[in-house]
């Protein structure tokens with residue numbers, strides 16, 4: 243059988259077996275609609291409550307601050323568009339140039355609704371500087387939305403400091419934490435954020451389910467109207483199995499966090515030192531504060547697309563950056579924003595390890611890259 247090494251965990255992860263086992267009964271036996279009053283709906287209702295409580299505990303929130311959604315994209319859209327719809331004299335939103343398209347395109351949408359958006363630059367490590375926010379923010383700013391960790395280069399943003407600046411101007415703060423939740427410690431109270439987006443399939447949960455944390459008292463407008471689910475804020479029959487799987491996966495990832503991080507750091511080191519030993523000319527993108535296991539590499543005079551396809555032929559799955567950008571051969575908006583030299587930028591790939599990867603995988607990837615580049 244052809245070798246298969248999956249190293250694109252920032253795009254999606256394998257469903258955790260405990261999450262899968264916990265989900266099954268809610269698809270096969272306990273399939274009642276949680277909104278119904280009869281006995282058969284009770285276990286669905288209980289499971290939903292329990293999933294909400296577990297998720298809240300994982301990020302130091304209250305259960306009624308967690309709203310289930312269909313994933314990171316919906317959570318980002320909800321946070322940004324809802325703030326724009328909420329009637330207020332303030333109209334401006336501030337974001338960064340390196341956000342995921344779920345945020346950037348939501349921002350474009352609110353611009354079309356007449357709400358101005360400022361796109362902050364980042365430094366060469368992909369970090370938003372406090373000074374740029376200070377220079378841009380005014381008392382007309384309604385919300386600041388900056389990602390907790392970047393999906394292409396893994397840089398972790400100084401959210402606590404940025405949040406403090408936003409609050410000092412009376413603005414709300416949302417963070418897209420899709421790449422961070424389940425991968426680093428995330429504490430909404432410590433960071434001080436008002437809203438936070440997360441997605442289950444990025445932390446070994448099922449696809450098509452996520453959540454939006456909304457701090458109590460923050461005015462959140464419903465985007466999906468219909469029934470009274472999610473405290474009347476997000477209508478639609480709940481995805482019970484999805485919420486249960488997400489809670490089990492997140493609890494497990496948080497419990498195993500230290501050992502997983504140690505494992506991922508070992509894989510990173512194995513890959514990078516092998517590349518160095520093989521004399522490969524590369525730079526690693528991102529800041530020193532990064533999501534473990536997510537490695538953006540740029541090879542001088544290489545072609546990211548070419549490397550990706552040749553690795554694919556060898557049974558190795560990596561990415562050129564954002565999963566949503568695999569059809570787009572242009573230099574991504576993130577690499578442009580960090581002003582990576584063009585002769586390196588075009589040769590960029592993202593290797594993102596997960597807990598199932600091994601040292602042998604890391605070495606095989608490095609060997610394959612070196613071979614492709616020599617050709």
Ligand code: PLP
Pocket residue numbers: 252253312313314315316318342344389391392393418420421441442452565
């Ligand atoms: N935000 C970031 C930073 C992401 O990496 C992604 C997915 O790649 C999303 C949002 C969208 O999440 P989902 O796939 O759950 O819609």
